[in-house]
Amino acid sequence: MNIHEIEVLLRGRKISCVELIQQTLADIEARDKFNSLITITAEQALAEAAERDRELAVGIDRGPLHGVPTAHKDLFYTRGVRTTGGSLLYRDFVPDCDAAVVRLLRNAGAITIGKTNLHELAYGVTSDNPHFGPVLNPRDPSRVPGGSSGGSASLVAAGLVPMCLGTDTGGSIRIPASYCGIVGLKPTYGRVSREGVLPLAFTLDHVGPLGSCINDCALAMNAIAEVTDEFHLQPRHDFRGLRVGLPASFYFDRVDAEVAAAVHAAIDAMGRAGATIVSVALPDMAKVNAAALVVQLVEAASLYVPCADTSQFSRNVWNLIAQGERLAGHEYVNAQRLRTVFAREFAAVWSTVDVLATPATPITAPLRGEANVHIGEEIEDVRSASTRLMRAMNFLGLPALSMPCGHASNGMPIGLQLIAPAFQEPRLLQWGRTLEPLLG
Amino acid sequence: MTEEQATEQFEKQVRERVEALRAIFAPLARELKPGDEPAPVFRPDIYPQSS
Numbered sequence: 490m491n492i493h494e495i496e497v498l499l500r501g502r503k504i505s506c507v508e509l510i511q512q513t514l515a516d517i518e519a520r521d522k523f524n525s526l527i528t529i530t531a532e533q534a535l536a537e538a539a540e541r542d543r544e545l546a547v548g549i550d551r552g553p554l555h556g557v558p559t560a561h562k563d564l565f566y567t568r569g570v571r572t573t574g575g576s577l578l579y580r581d582f583v584p585d586c587d588a589a590v591v592r593l594l595r596n597a598g599a600i601t602i603g604k605t606n607l608h609e610l611a612y613g614v615t616s617d618n619p620h621f622g623p624v625l626n627p628r629d630p631s632r633v634p635g636g637s638s639g640g641s642a643s644l645v646a647a648g649l650v651p652m653c654l655g656t657d658t659g660g661s662i663r664i665p666a667s668y669c670g671i672v673g674l675k676p677t678y679g680r681v682s683r684e685g686v687l688p689l690a691f692t693l694d695h696v697g698p699l700g701s702c703i704n705d706c707a708l709a710m711n712a713i714a715e716v717t718d719e720f721h722l723q724p725r726h727d728f729r730g731l732r733v734g735l736p737a738s739f740y741f742d743r744v745d746a747e748v749a750a751a752v753h754a755a756i757d758a759m760g761r762a763g764a765t766i767v768s769v770a771l772p773d774m775a776k777v778n779a780a781a782l783v784v785q786l787v788e789a790a791s792l793y794v795p796c797a798d799t800s801q802f803s804r805n806v807w808n809l810i811a812q813g814e815r816l817a818g819h820e821y822v823n824a825q826r827l828r829t830v831f832a833r834e835f836a837a838v839w840s841t842v843d844v845l846a847t848p849a850t851p852i853t854a855p856l857r858g859e860a861n862v863h864i865g866e867e868i869e870d871v872r873s874a875s876t877r878l879m880r881a882m883n884f885l886g887l888p889a890l891s892m893p894c895g896h897a898s899n900g901m902p903i904g905l906q907l908i909a910p911a912f913q914e915p916r917l918l919q920w921g922r923t924l925e926p927l928l929g
Numbered sequence: 930m931t932e933e934q935a936t937e938q939f940e941k942q943v944r945e946r947v948e949a950l951r952a953i954f955a956p957l958a959r960e961l962k963p964g965d966e967p968a969p970v971f972r973p974d975i976y977p978q979s980s
Contacts, residue, residue: 779953786950804939811943812950820951823958825967832968 491701492557492651492708499545499556506538506545506556506600513558513602517649523625523634525644527563529603530570534558537600553708555598561654562638563604564611565591566685574687575607575618575637577801578793588685590654590696590713597712602650605640611656611689612789612806613637614664614875615857619803623857628670628901632854635665635875641699642669652700652709658689659785660850660879662697663891667904668854670893673699674706674918677911678886681713690788692825693781693883703892703921710914719915722922728764731920734842735766739774740878743864744851751895751903752848758927759846767842772834774881780831781884783824786813832885839910844920849891849904850875878906888914892921894928 566584616624616639624639626632627647638655642665655662657675666673681696698709707720790813894905909917
């Protein structure tokens, strides 16, 4: 069920908030074979549901999220509930306050049923967590769900909750959304508060929703954005006046043929519905990615090198931290200087188009344990392939949406990425909402 | 593989990855001009607030 369907049931008194949460917890017990959750907060959720029922009985309605079950990536502080970051470092960390977004969602009436599993320290793309177990992809449990917000994506994709919170430093909302066939939004940098969220890379981290549909993400954004209540989607059926940018380079290079075909089909659908499709030249995105990676490696190293005890980290995560440790201060500063240069160059794109359409990931979800993937005749490591089309938008801080746009012959979903100018999330979600029914 | 060999292999892999990144990044840094300064990307929302 999506949030609107839940809203209809609750407002029609077909079900109470307590019954809904009881059913959700029973479903998780019976059907979550994907290791989506690290912690389940059943008692707290039922108490909150009872309170939401009492409110409805006396005419207090907090809005569309009232009584809706949700869960948060285990990177968000939750008062009195451990927040592990998927890491041994934080396995016993119990915050004494909630993250700002957790508070905002609760104020909007949403009910937290638990904390979702993730890639260790949000530093990876498979969510194959050595400490809390691997998250599996509900579309095919032999495949990874993507990461690092893998548990949030798998919980939504399994239909167990309509929306979860995630974070995105180099694609960690959009990659699992793409691999699991759901919707994920990385908002503009600064649009959603990161207060009370375990960081990975301060200037690249973003908080956003993963939802079963575009509207679920819009309703979540209404609650958590710095400027709230802007996300009211209309039932539009055409794209007249919209200029869709089709990148002339990079975004369709080294992309699986079925993925490219599905994304082109989605762009064609926008064209048939009135959009003008414009081929657009971009800055060299491989260079943008390189500078972004320098920033990520150094910022993450700044957090964890002082810990010194390498036994607290998996080998793969420590490898990344060690890379950051070996980069120099001048390299970090110059990467931040390049950020200004690339942002200036990229801004010119918006004079010719309103939105960019690209594949979200160049492949569908890899098999578990697969270190490399074949893309045409080439072999690429899973981490690079998964983040390659994502990372630049973290560096530039621009909002980017991943939404399903079809399936490959292996049955796995394919993701479309839509990118907009800063602070254009409401329009970005509206375009996604208009496109959703056109893609079946 | 001994622990020493494993450490050596780990260090080699880290070194190679950093050098591969530098091969792309260093020429970009050399093209930077005096006016190209870091933007003030930090925002108040990152600082913990009392609640």
